[in-house]
């Protein structure tokens with residue numbers, strides 16, 4: 451869908467009829483073919499080449515690795531949206547173009563013929579096993595034809611449009627898998643009898659379901675508050691995307707900026723936390739969780755990819771602190787803060803959320819102070835020091851955003867009497883958990899991010915040997 455959408459938006463209309471009906475119908479598969487052996491996080495180092503031919507098509511040569519659904523016999527054709535450099539193009543990101551490169555090209559009489567795209571390997575992965583991930587070779591026999599999407603040298607900007615959508619869906623996938631793991635562990639916690647209430651001394655009493663132990667409740671609440679909060683984050687981003695589409699002028703800019711700011715968070719926070727959340731589900735199963743007899747271990751394996759593909763967490767940390775926070779002189783952050791402050795003001799009006807609202811307000815102040823401090827660090831000590839703990843900044847930012855969303859959810863419960871009482875009580879409990887157990891973890895992050903002790907910059911890498 452993503453690849454087809456890219457053709458629809460950026461490629462010449464003459465390609466629409468050729469590819470879109472088959473791709474949208476699922477008869478042909480689409481891919482994003484970006485990664486190369488020497489260019490993973492650093493896409494500016496792509497070396498695949500494209501040479502323009504007299505008929506306006508291009509000859510492609512290169513290798514792409516880790517391509518999701520890069521090849522299979524489930525479909526008749528695979529259409530790669532491939533990044534390559536036209537001969538003579540400038541170095542770096544400015545010289546990257548995008549091409550439509552089908553595995554089978556269409557001849558003049560409408561039949562399919564091999565387009566010199568070959569699978570030279572398949573990766574054996576720890577999870578995500580339903581998708582074949584291929585190592586592809588293009589143009590081994592100098593006969594791989596490609597068609598330019600849009601204009602030369604603008605390929606990366608087209609790809610990023612598709613990747614922003616993909617990033618929000620990565621966050622959503624991580625949340626969904628965590629949700630499945632949570633429900634599996636919840637069911638088990640209600641069924642498994644083990645031990646008795648710690649205050650009970652009588653071994654004659656029947657054993658209790660483990661959900662009655664405080665620590666098991668904590669593990670379930672950890673999963674539930676992460677999942678509901680992360681789902682709320684993805685929905686908030688979808689709402690901003692919708693509003694951006696239907697508004698104009700300043701309003702449009704406002705939603706666009708907030709969406710841009712939250713995209714690295716919406717991708718990476720759920721992806722990272724999902725590793726802990728699915729691991730916690732295993733823990734609730736005890737020894738059985740470690741076996742293949744129960745599904746928890748599969749969820750743990752399945753979710754591990756999310757911090758790696760569509761940009762690793764480090765790359766999103768760099769994006770957030772290095773670009774998004776400073777975008778338009780900090781306008782995106784300012785707009786988001788205004789949204790958060792509105793919810794804080796509402797939450798302060800209710801006894802059951804007043805204290806949490808005050809806590810979040812304090813955290814926001816600390817975050818602003820920290821961001822100013824880091825700007826000074828950038829000026830005085832340079833960009834390498836400034837960005838050295840960008841991943842921690844992303845974690846901090848994500849945790850505070852989740853705090854905001856928990857207040858937003860409880861505001862809705864406080865303001866709507868029609869909401870089911872038990873549902874609302876459960877939301878208040880989760881919000882309380884989040885502010886008592888999760889938000890305080892930001893203190894350690896603040897301490898580290900403000901420290902002037904440069905542990906990872908300027909040291910000899912050999913010392914880590």
Ligand SMILES: Cc1cc2nc3c(=O)[nH]c(=O)nc-3n(C[C@H](O)[C@H](O)[C@H](O)COP(=O)(O)OP(=O)(O)OC[C@H]3O[C@@H](n4cnc5c(N)ncnc54)[C@H](O)[C@@H]3O)c2cc1C
Nearest residue numbers: 482483484485490491516517518583758759760761762764
């Ligand atoms: C299952 C799977 C499916 C995939 N599907 C696709 C696909 O469909 N299409 C596609 O094009 N690619 C795909 N990929 C590739 C994926 O996008 C890359 O693996 C990812 O971008 C990381 O690149 P890399 O593996 O080369 O790691 P590297 O870039 O070598 O990174 C290794 C480590 O170094 C860190 N690092 C690298 N550069 C920096 C930096 N500047 N600052 C700080 N830390 C840094 C990273 O964060 C990471 O921890 C897939 C990968 C997998 C595993």
